[in-house]
Amino acid sequence: MAEKVYAGKTVSVTDDGYLTDPNQWTKEIAIEIAKEEGIELTDKHFAVIEYIREKTLKGEALTIRTIGKSGMVDTKGFYELFPGAPLKKASRIAGIAKPSSCV
Amino acid sequence: MKKIVILGAGTGGTIMANKLRKVLERDEWSITVVDKEPNHYYQPGFLFIPFGIYNKHDVVKPKASFIPAGVKFIINEIDRVEPDKNTVYLTNGQILEYDFLIVATGTHIKPAETPGLVGREWRKSIFDFYTHEGAVALQTFLKTWEGGDMVINIAELPFKCPVAPLEFAFLADEFFVKKGIRDKVNIYYTTPLSGAFTKPKSSKMLGELLQEKNIHIIPDFYLERVDDENKKIISYDGREVKFDLLTIIPVNMGADWVARSGMGDDMNYIATDKYTLRSEKWENIFVLGDASNIPTSKAGSVVHFASDVLFDNLIAAIEGRPLIAKFDGHSNCYIETGFGKGSLIDFNYETEPLPGTYPLPGIGPFGLLKNTRINHYGKVMFRWIYWHLLLKGKELPLESQMTMAGKEL
Ligand SMILES: Cc1cc2nc3c(=O)[nH]c(=O)nc-3n(C[C@H](O)[C@H](O)[C@H](O)COP(=O)(O)OP(=O)(O)OC[C@H]3O[C@@H](n4cnc5c(N)ncnc54)[C@H](O)[C@@H]3O)c2cc1C
Numbered sequence: 001m002a003e004k005v006y007a008g009k010t011v012s013v014t015d016d017g018y019l020t021d022p023n024q025w026t027k028e029i030a031i032e033i034a035k036e037e038g039i040e041l042t043d044k045h046f047a048v049i050e051y052i053r054e055k056t057l058k059g060e061a062l063t064i065r066t067i068g069k070s071g072m073v074d075t076k077g078f079y080e081l082f083p084g085a086p087l088k089k090a091s092r093i094a095g096i097a098k099p100s101s102c103v
Numbered sequence: 104m105k106k107i108v109i110l111g112a113g114t115g116g117t118i119m120a121n122k123l124r125k126v127l128e129r130d131e132w133s134i135t136v137v138d139k140e141p142n143h144y145y146q147p148g149f150l151f152i153p154f155g156i157y158n159k160h161d162v163v164k165p166k167a168s169f170i171p172a173g174v175k176f177i178i179n180e181i182d183r184v185e186p187d188k189n190t191v192y193l194t195n196g197q198i199l200e201y202d203f204l205i206v207a208t209g210t211h212i213k214p215a216e217t218p219g220l221v222g223r224e225w226r227k228s229i230f231d232f233y234t235h236e237g238a239v240a241l242q243t244f245l246k247t248w249e250g251g252d253m254v255i256n257i258a259e260l261p262f263k264c265p266v267a268p269l270e271f272a273f274l275a276d277e278f279f280v281k282k283g284i285r286d287k288v289n290i291y292y293t294t295p296l297s298g299a300f301t302k303p304k305s306s307k308m309l310g311e312l313l314q315e316k317n318i319h320i321i322p323d324f325y326l327e328r329v330d331d332e333n334k335k336i337i338s339y340d341g342r343e344v345k346f347d348l349l350t351i352i353p354v355n356m357g358a359d360w361v362a363r364s365g366m367g368d369d370m371n372y373i374a375t376d377k378y379t380l381r382s383e384k385w386e387n388i389f390v391l392g393d394a395s396n397i398p399t400s401k402a403g404s405v406v407h408f409a410s411d412v413l414f415d416n417l418i419a420a421i422e423g424r425p426l427i428a429k430f431d432g433h434s435n436c437y438i439e440t441g442f443g444k445g446s447l448i449d450f451n452y453e454t455e456p457l458p459g460t461y462p463l464p465g466i467g468p469f470g471l472l473k474n475t476r477i478n479h480y481g482k483v484m485f486r487w488i489y490w491h492l493l494l495k496g497k498e499l500p501l502e503s504q505m506t507m508a509g510k511e512l
Contacts, residue, residue, distance in 0.1 A: 065370075078339075079325075
């Protein structure tokens with residue numbers, strides 16, 4: 001575990017750069033993490049990120065498939081917003097834990 | 104007379120019927136098992152059929168021979184369950200009421216979920232080996248195939264037996280080497296995972312093994328559709344992989360009756376307490392094996408370990424005691440790696456697969472995350488154990504709780 005400063009705030013992060021405490025998250029932090037991922041956040045990004053935060057903090061395990069079926073964004077659109085590894089990138093920007101697939 | 108109904112007579116349903124009939128008084132409890140299929144398939148054996156190591160008949164036996172006397176076995180399809188009325192409806196109109204219900208209807212491939220998959224190339228140059236028919240069709244195809252690009256794909260997570268596509272890749276490599284055409288075959292392993300496997304240590308070990316065998320891994324590949332006209336698979340981020348032979352693990356989903364009953368999530372898995380194995384919603388419903396949403400592998404070994412816990416908790420529920428037995432997510436999988444060798448992983452909800460040794464009284468130790476001959480024999484022996492001990496609910500020299508003994512941190 002390490003500490004990092006985003007938007008003037010010190011937060012603790014895992015080795016892969018995910019916030020360890022989702023309560024430390026702010027929109028400003030999200031914008032800076034997104035920059036590290038090479039993504040400029042738009043309203044659409046935020047809508048998806050907030051959806052992911054809400055569901056995850058309620059204890060639901062999300063997959064690319066469930067997000068694609070959520071009505072928020074379809075799978076293709078999700079990839080366009082967060083290219084390459086959408087769920088991992090979106091989770092990191094949303095300040096929640098790295099999605100883990102069970103073995 | 105009180106009633107227990109078991110849905111599904113696969114690995115889990117058969118084990119539970121045997122365990123329960125031994126202890127529940129016949130004049131107090133009736134046990135009924137329902138399955139739509141008269142045949143029991145040894146699914147781990149499907150892996151070996153494409154390469155002619157097993158044949159069509161080596162993996163099938165009648166289900167009825169594993170259902171103990173005193174248990175009613177109905178061969179019919181489940182239409183739906185009304186959990187608030189404790190009632191099961193079969194498609195032939197039969198109605199079953201229950202005091203306790205055990206759901207063990209597993210998970211199954213749904214190729215139609217992927218556009219273009221079930222088209223003109225299905226079972227011509229596109230195969231699955233997760234069904235008996237698929238594995239047999241692939242065997243026929245491979246007998247005369249002369250080489251080209253063989254693409255292995257995993258369409259969606261989760262899928263049952265998460266090591267099976269890796270084993271398939273390793274065995275394919277051996278098969279083509281022995282046939283003398285390995286230089287004419289390119290093997291591509293396309294997966295939605297970021298590496299060969301999920302957790303870091305096993306992913307590294309298995310990734311290195313793929314590399315050693317010259318199997319090209321294409322990670323983070325999430326399948327959108329199959330272009331069967333141009334023989335390509337296409338991912339959501341627009342990457343294309345051309346194939347001459349596509350071996351795919353199609354989308355896996357829980358049984359359709361779960362959807363018809365409104366009892367599952369969008370993959371038809373039933374929300375289950377991961378420790379007690381009781382449904383999160385209905386106190387008199389327990390869920391065993393692949394049908395549940397517990398966060399561990401969908402695998403026969405998990406079903407076996409979980410069956411001990413489910414048994415204890417069901418008896419506790421029957422007697423009105425609290426459910427104290429706790430499942431730890433224990434999974435134990437032999438991995439065929441080709442050329443008479445194998446590897447082994449052992450893990451649970453908390454502990455990722457670690458290297459070391461796996462103690463097994465009388466036979467072991469087996470090597471964890473190591474590539475050895477004895478691990479291969481473990482896998483070969485397993486078929487015998489499955490038919491003769493496991494399905495019958497007999498004691499195996501395996502603890503249902505995972506142990507840290509022998510593991511290296
Ligand atoms: C290729 C392959 C290799 C594998 N290798 C291994 C391995 O090496 N090790 C390991 O531990 N596991 C392995 N597995 C996984 C293992 O076979 C399964 O996880 C295990 O059989 C699951 O048991 P289950 O009781 O949950 O479901 P199943 O055994 O699949 O049983 C489900 C039953 O429900 C019935 N059913 C479904 N829907 C209905 C309906 N509507 N009406 C009536 N009946 C219905 C089906 O006919 C079936 O008999 C492998 C699987 C495959 C496909």
